[in-house]
Amino acid sequence: MLLAGKYRVILAVFNQKGGVGKTTTVLNLGAALAARGLSPLLIDLDPQAHLSLAVGAQNARPEDSTFALFRDPRPLADLIQARPGFDLIPAAAELSKVESLYGGDAAAARRLSEALRSLAVPPSRPVLIDCSPVLGVLSLNALLAADWILIPLGGDFLSMDSLTRLSGGLDVLEKRTGRRLVRRIVFTRFMARRRLSQEIYRRVDARFPGQLCRTLIAENVSLAESPMHGRDVLAHAPSSQGAADYRALLRELLEGGFLEAPAQATSVV
Ligand SMILES: Nc1ncnc2c1ncn2[C@@H]1O[C@H](COP(=O)(O)OP(=O)(O)O)[C@@H](O)[C@H]1O
Ligand SMILES: [Mg+2]
Numbered sequence: 001m002l003l004a005g006k007y008r009v010i011l012a013v014f015n016q017k018g019g020v021g022k023t024t025t026v027l028n029l030g031a032a033l034a035a036r037g038l039s040p041l042l043i044d045l046d047p048q049a050h051l052s053l054a055v056g057a058q059n060a061r062p063e064d065s066t067f068a069l070f071r072d073p074r075p076l077a078d079l080i081q082a083r084p085g086f087d088l089i090p091a092a093a094e095l096s097k098v099e100s101l102y103g104g105d106a107a108a109a110r111r112l113s114e115a116l117r118s119l120a121v122p123p124s125r126p127v128l129i130d131c132s133p134v135l136g137v138l139s140l141n142a143l144l145a146a147d148w149i150l151i152p153l154g155g156d157f158l159s160m161d162s163l164t165r166l167s168g169g170l171d172v173l174e175k176r177t178g179r180r181l182v183r184r185i186v187f188t189r190f191m192a193r194r195r196l197s198q199e200i201y202r203r204v205d206a207r208f209p210g211q212l213c214r215t216l217i218a219e220n221v222s223l224a225e226s227p228m229h230g231r232d233v234l235a236h237a238p239s240s241q242g243a244a245d246y247r248a249l250l251r252e253l254l255e256g257g258f259l260e261a262p263a264q265a266t267s268v269v
Pocket of ligand 1 (some may be wrong): 018020050219225
């Protein structure tokens with residue numbers, strides 16, 4: 001079924017800090033979408049391939065992974081693995097070579113956006129991209145393809161500094177491309193009893209008005225455990241705080257217009 005020309009939303013989950021919950025967010029926001037019948041396409045663009053591992057798709061051959069966007073490019077449709085409730089394009093360790101092999105090639109940063117443009121995806125079917133913690137060719141591919149960027153904010157003080165730098169980098173990118181990225185920040189690994197968490201929330205909200213999600217993703221053991229069982233948290237522990245938080249995050253994003261074609265949507269032609 002060819003539906004080129006229809007809008008669909010592409011969300012990149014990015015922060016150049018590691019361990020802040022990017023992969024956890026893609027996995028579980030994806031599961032929350034799947035639970036609503038919105039069957040997302042999850043794309044693993046991180047050489048660490050943790051998302052692929054978490055859904056039992058580790059050890060993909062390079063030619064069957066997102067690496068194939070770069071070397072002997074294959075149509076994206078050939079790379080999609082259908083799973084119950086969602087689709088996946090896995091990562092492979094070879095992605096770590098992309099920076100050195102293609103870092104000097106300006107066109108390499110647009111491989112994913114071009115590939116997504118020519119992909120027949122049903123309208124309103126969301127695409128979630130799990131990024132590596134490096135602002136290089138791989139992450140640029142995600143940012144240039146995306147309509148939305150979701151920035152998971154870990155709860156330590158240094159994450160505020162990296163958020164300020166990231167925000168500045170996104171401003172530059174928007175100026176250069178003339179495209180607006182809808183930005184949301186989500187506080188992950190929130191510890192309600194820690195005053196530091198409360199203080200960081202207050203400061204980020206003041207510094208980035210309208211961007212910080214009201215939903216807090218609490219530090220929750222089920223979120224840490226579920227990948228070990230090859231499952232998302234909704235399947236692993238449906239009544240856990242972690243499952244409730246990611247369902248609430250999706251609700252908030254939907255209420256904020258996620259899945260609605262914004263004024264400056266990516267024109268998929
Ligand atoms: N809210 C949370 N509560 C408990 N553990 C979490 C939470 N979010 C992430 N983790 C755990 O923290 C580690 C890093 O999270 P991950 O999503 O892999 O971060 P990133 O992709 O940003 O490097 C993983 O072991 C993950 O299971
Ligand atoms: Mg990750």
